[in-house]
Amino acid sequence: xxxxxxxxxxxxxxxxxxxxxxxxxxxxxxxVAVDILHVDSNNPPVDLLELxxxxxxxxxxxxxxVLYEPQIIMEYLDERFPHPPLLPVYPIARAKCRLMMHxxxxxxxxxxxxxxxxxxxxxxxDKARESLQEQLISVSPLFAEMPFFLSxxxxxxxxxxxxxxxxxxxxxxxxxxxAKAITNYAKNLFARESFQSSLSxxxxxxxxxx
Numbered sequence: 001x002x003x004x005x006x007x008x009x010x011x012x013x014x015x016x017x018x019x020x021x022x023x024x025x026x027x028x029x030x031x032v033a034v035d036i037l038h039v040d041s042n043n044p045p046v047d048l049l050e051l052x053x054x055x056x057x058x059x060x061x062x063x064x065x066v067l068y069e070p071q072i073i074m075e076y077l078d079e080r081f082p083h084p085p086l087l088p089v090y091p092i093a094r095a096k097c098r099l100m101m102h103x104x105x106x107x108x109x110x111x112x113x114x115x116x117x118x119x120x121x122x123x124x125x126d127k128a129r130e131s132l133q134e135q136l137i138s139v140s141p142l143f144a145e146m147p148f149f150l151s152x153x154x155x156x157x158x159x160x161x162x163x164x165x166x167x168x169x170x171x172x173x174x175x176x177x178x179a180k181a182i183t184n185y186a187k188n189l190f191a192r193e194s195f196q197s198s199l200s201x202x203x204x205x206x207x208x209x210x
Contacts, residue, residue: 008033008034008035009032009033009034009035009060009061009062009063010034010035010036010037010060010061011023011024011027011034011035011036011037011058011059011060011061012037012039012044012048012051012052012057012058012059012060012061013036013037013038013039013057013058013200014038014039014040014041014057014058015038015200015201015202015203016200016202016203017041017057017058018109018112018113018116018163018164018167019057019058019070020057020058020070021162021163021166021198021199021200021203022058022070022074022159022160022162022163023058023060023070023073023074023077024036024058024198024200025159025162025163025194025195025198026073026074026077026078026086026156026159027077027198028193028194028195028197028198029084029086029154029159029192029194030077030078030081030083030084031081032077032081038200039057041056041057044056044057051066052066052068054068056068058070058073060073060076060077062080071101071105074086074156074159075087075156078156084154086154086155086156086159087155087156088155097151097155097156097157100149100150100157101156101157101160104157104160104161104164105160107135108132108135108136108164109160109164111128111129111131111132111135112128112132112164112167112171114128115128115129115132115170115171129171129172129173132171132173133173133175136173136175136179136182137175137176137178137179140175140178140179140180140181140182141181142181143181143182143184143185144181144184144185147188148185148188149161149185154192158189161189162186162189162190162195165182165185165186165189166186166190166203166206166207167206169206169207170206190207
């Protein structure tokens with residue numbers, strides 16, 4: 001991990017929010033000097049509402065620039081602080097990474113959002129839990145092919161996946177032995193210094209086994 005500190009910026013973050021966690025991993029991987037303000041997403045402060053009309057997290061303030069939506073922030077940070085690079089240099093490979101993040105968002109993250117937010121709807125949660133578990137198991141062989149997800153190098157795709165895998169116990173999902181490749185991949189990510197420094201205290205409480 002690159003530990004050189006750079007220009008300060010502010011991140012409005014949810015201490016337990018999966019999308020905020022994605023951005024915090026990128027910031028930690030890049031070694032960016034940043035003020036992280038954990039806020040209540042259900043009751044956003046006035047200063048956040050003045051910056052972001054949606055009042056959601058994560059929201060990044062970099063001088064006069066205000067960005068929201070995690071993938072936009074993550075790609076901006078990768079371009080703003082190019083070392084270490086988290087997207088491939090070549091256009092085809094970059095496009096494949098972006099497509100993979102889109103698929104993760106549509107296929108897996110949508111289930112996670114249900115498990116995070118629709119806690120009063122047991123039937124919807126049960127369906128989302130079953131769907132997410134089945135999808136992960138079905139693609140588990142892919143996690144054994146390379147050190148990182150479909151890549152020799154740590155990338156934004158891994159920044160997308162790590163917060164999801166960290167929260168599986170919270171979602172009531174336990175992967176079977178046949179999905180050991182995912183478990184090994186996850187442990188590799190969780191051991192990274194950048195991942196450990198990205199965790200809020202509330203996120204650390206999710207996993208007591210590591």
